[in-house]
Amino acid sequence: MNVVIKAGCILINKKQRTIALVVQNGEYSFPKGHLERNETIEECAIRETIEETGHDVKILKKL
Secondary structure (H helix, E strand, O other), X not given: OOOOOEEEOOEEEOOOOEEEOEEEOOEEEOOXXXXXXXXXXXXXXXXXXXXXXXXXXXXXXXX
């Protein structure tokens, strides 16, 4: 069995009480993507979130 590692972020704006989602193939999800070679899970989560939303982010908590 092949293992696929993905990482992503949940973007929350507490002031406006909103979260950011992306739409792919008509389905909503949190921004996420595949881990690249020599990339940490945290780096992957940040990179994918920036690529998919255009928002610069930092990780505050890990789930």
